Amino acid sequence: MGLKSTVVGPYPRVGSQCGDKLRRELNRLYEGTGNEELVRSLRKDLTREVVREMVSADINLPNYGLIDVHDELTWPLECVEGVTFGGMKKIFHTNVHYRQAIVDSEVRRKKPLIGDLYRVALEAHPSVKVEFPGPFTMAKHSVLGKGSPYRDLNDLAEAYARLFREELSGLKNIPLIQFNEPSIIAPRTQIEETSIVPELYSKMLNGLKLPVAVWTFYGKYSPKILDTLLSLPVDMVGLDFVWDAETDGLLRKCSHDKVIGIGLIDSGDRGYVQFEDPNQVLQRLSKLKGYVDFEESFLSSNATLEHLPRDYARTKAALIGEVARRIDG
């Protein structure tokens, strides 16, 4: 087995009979005439469908599609006490929105963060990764309310990390738990703010025996931040090779023992829609040989394929699968 393949974040929902039906039924539900049971059933069907779609594109480690989340940044907080949702804002440079979380009291898990759809996904494929927005990114997209017991966003990030620790403590037999942390490298974060990240992850993961990844995207790496990422107490570090052509060069200068998530296929977040030439992707990958353990690492899109319509996402997923397979051969 050589390079493996995966994807990041929510998978496009509509663009199939099942997805379109779900969109229409949700609209009806919001207008007061929909059927909640039908929505639940359609979500399960769609989860199975998108997982099968990823697998048929030769994605070795699919996620569960996250086809029910309101937004990719703050959704776990729906399962948490102490948080209300305020204004809608755009996710970084995109026309995709999240709800700003307002923290008014101590955050406590009301129920498991991983819902039924993860288990449904396992019916379609035996090995499915779990994904969450990371605690640093969630804190960066939250506001401290009047009753907040947290002094600042660092304090809040630690509280979020404790929520995840509680969740992770009850998990077993998960092939990978991935925390998406775009805020670590996104342009609007000051590098000083990221100084809390190593301790945050150390405390969150201390003593837990689970394979964990931290995935970063929507930005560029300084040598310092790359070094920080590669020294985190996690098994895999996902890097964005689309935003930054220098990522390859920087990585070649680092000594590390991490599995690398190679986010080399453009998710379309910057507004480009071309499909990569597999030979050119292979050529770029060849420059990483010796610096990345291809036996363990994963090729992926840099970020969520939800920036693309479903048919394009399917083609991109197939491209990821094809290139990873060709490295294998």
Added chain:
Amino acid sequence: MKLPHLPTTGVGSFPKPSYVTGAKGHLDENSRRATREFIKRQEALGIDLLVDGEFYRGDMATDYYRALQLPVADWTRSYDNRFWRKGIVDKPLQRTEPIQLEQFKHAQSLTQKPMKAILTGPTTLANWGFNSYYKTREELVLSWAEVLREEALALVKAGARYIQVDEPAVAERYWETDLFREGLRRVTEGLGVYTITHICYGDFPLVYPNIANLPVDQVDIELSSELDLGTERSNLLQMMKKDPLTNYKDVAAGVIDVRPGVSVEDLKTVVRRINTVLEVLAPTDEALRRIWIDPDCGFRTTKSPTVAYGKMEVMMEAVKQVRRRF
């Protein structure tokens, strides 16, 4: 136009009544009827500067791609269960026919009150589609600006006295603020009419100082969630209080939450929001005269015409209550 204190307006869209279906950018009999009914409702409410409700519109970006005969991809999601179709720029952008002209002429012909002509801005159009033709962002944004400039000139010729350029993408690529401003300048410069840019749902503190320099007469900004956070917790309100936008521009403050599932606000809430606007943006009488009141955004996403009308009514009631102080 002689205006009262806190003049009122809309942002653009209104939920389509059930008889309007299949809107893709062009007026038909049903969208004409909906426009007529909506204008009457706005007149009855006493709104000062009217909007046409955009009943003909499919999507604020996609329709422009269609109008320029550009391909349109399948749905992508913007939030929860909301989707839009991204157009693809695969050839030079060229305005071959009017985009909004007929719609504006129709709406203005139905009222003696002034009607806003509304265009989607060049940066928003560039950001909300795919580009496979232009080599640089600058070429892409400025090419859209040229198309929109032609349209704006045609609207002025047709009698538009208020032109709004919608730029909700203002903070998406905040590092491109100079390009954003240049695109807007190319659309609005020298039109000889009152110009507005509407911005919403962005991380405004990132671009706040630059908003004051935008080449328009009025900035129309979504504010209700910030007003609910209050001046202690909202970075944006703190920045506004320190250096009010009204030092530089007229400001239309959004005080009504238009998101789906948010019920009609009570009068007390809207009055409180307006009072916070005044606290932050009206340190002087001169600044007070620069403030307009409107909803956060177009009502399209509110889905229910009944809820949207309720929200317009409570906004007008709150404005009337606050106006009594002056």
